[in-house]
Amino acid sequence: MPRNEPGTAARPDATAPPAPTPILKILNGVHKSAVLRAGIQLHVFDALVTGPCTARTVALSIEADERATRILLDALTGIDMLDRTGNEYRLTPVSERYLVFGKDTYFGDAARIQTHDYLWEGDRRLADAVRAGGSVLASESKDEHPFWREFAQASGQFAVQGARFTAGLLGPWAVSRPELDILDLAAGSGLYGCLLAAEFPAARVTLLDWPDVLGTHRAAAQRLRVADRVTELSGDVLTAPYGGPYDLVLLNNVLHNFGERRCVELLTRAAEALKPGGRVVVQDFVPGGPDTDPEGVARIFSVLMLIITAEGQVYDGDQMQDMLAAAGLSIVSRHEAPHMPTSVLLAERVV
Ligand SMILES: C[S@@+](CC[C@H](N)C(=O)[O-])C[C@H]1O[C@@H](n2cnc3c(N)ncnc32)[C@H](O)[C@@H]1O
Numbered sequence: 001m002p003r004n005e006p007g008t009a010a011r012p013d014a015t016a017p018p019a020p021t022p023i024l025k026i027l028n029g030v031h032k033s034a035v036l037r038a039g040i041q042l043h044v045f046d047a048l049v050t051g052p053c054t055a056r057t058v059a060l061s062i063e064a065d066e067r068a069t070r071i072l073l074d075a076l077t078g079i080d081m082l083d084r085t086g087n088e089y090r091l092t093p094v095s096e097r098y099l100v101f102g103k104d105t106y107f108g109d110a111a112r113i114q115t116h117d118y119l120w121e122g123d124r125r126l127a128d129a130v131r132a133g134g135s136v137l138a139s140e141s142k143d144e145h146p147f148w149r150e151f152a153q154a155s156g157q158f159a160v161q162g163a164r165f166t167a168g169l170l171g172p173w174a175v176s177r178p179e180l181d182i183l184d185l186a187a188g189s190g191l192y193g194c195l196l197a198a199e200f201p202a203a204r205v206t207l208l209d210w211p212d213v214l215g216t217h218r219a220a221a222q223r224l225r226v227a228d229r230v231t232e233l234s235g236d237v238l239t240a241p242y243g244g245p246y247d248l249v250l251l252n253n254v255l256h257n258f259g260e261r262r263c264v265e266l267l268t269r270a271a272e273a274l275k276p277g278g279r280v281v282v283q284d285f286v287p288g289g290p291d292t293d294p295e296g297v298a299r300i301f302s303v304l305m306l307i308i309t310a311e312g313q314v315y316d317g318d319q320m321q322d323m324l325a326a327a328g329l330s331i332v333s334r335h336e337a338p339h340m341p342t343s344v345l346l347a348e349r350v351v
Helices: 021-041 055-062 066-078 093-098 109-114 117-124 124-134 147-154 156-176 193-198 218-223 260-272 297-308 318-325
Strands: 081-083 089-090 180-187 204-207 230-234 244-252 272-284 331-334 343-350
Touching: 021 109, 055 066, 066 081, 066 089, 089 093, 109 204, 117 124, 117 297, 124 297, 156 193, 156 244, 156 272, 156 331, 180 193, 180 260, 193 204, 193 218, 193 230, 193 244, 193 318, 218 244, 244 260, 244 297, 260 272, 260 318, 260 331, 318 331, 318 343
Parallel strands: 180 204, 180 244, 204 230, 244 272
Antiparallel strands: 081 089, 272 343, 331 343
């Protein structure tokens, strides 16, 4: 067998069959998520905030078994959420910034959404959903499922980033309006509407969502001193009277919950609720074509909608444009939010 010259690396054999490593990596992904979720749930990262600790100290702090804690800490080290030197574990720059509870930068709530039992139950039944053509999860009403209440409570960090970006886009237009009445449809945390109210003193915001979800925003509205400019409207976005008219209607992360026919109904209702010159904001996953979702984020998200909704999915740019046009709206501009996988479409009524 030929030997490598000293100092030269072995060249990969182009004729060798591929190894199954990518398959194992993907199949292991769910276990990595479980490890991170447990670390967050058990407050492992909070236990290490004062500096390096042994597994025994962490176990005492989180009130867990020492051997099992060591196994978890080693696994967290294996996925780069902790470092280990000798018998001591410590936070990495990422976990120190994003996984210590109470910090402004805390991002651990993402696990309450991404690894929610409801989604994992849906993942378990994905093959059934593909056969059936939509969610097969049993629940009294899929739309009003308690998952949305937890989503509203845990999605604040995402909403803050999105709302800041939207406020920046709307700035000159919003301040040129004599009034700024905003309808935030399927508002979830309500933070989009509340943060726009904080940004634009003339804004009056109406938040619409299911009765169980509405109200999540109240503490934030007090903190932002906008509570007196926020109104709540509970009900189904597809049938509840909207009141109005409005200068701005927000559809943030909503259309992917519905099939095309319902999206057009919803967009038509949004368009009809606008004042002259008013705008609709659609923020959503909007992949522009087959090569514009390199990490598959939007396509995996579409699968999540398949497992938890009857007809929802991610729509690409052409589909969005067609649905907006069918509702009498045309896209004024499209914007890609930095550090976010979603896009923002600003649309106006076709006159
Ligand atoms: C993905 S969340 C988006 C929340 C918020 N707009 C945001 O971007 O953070 C979808 C929201 O739609 C609401 N929703 C879904 N179907 C609805 C319906 N038919 N009527 C009212 N709200 C609905 C859910 O309760 C949830 O708050």
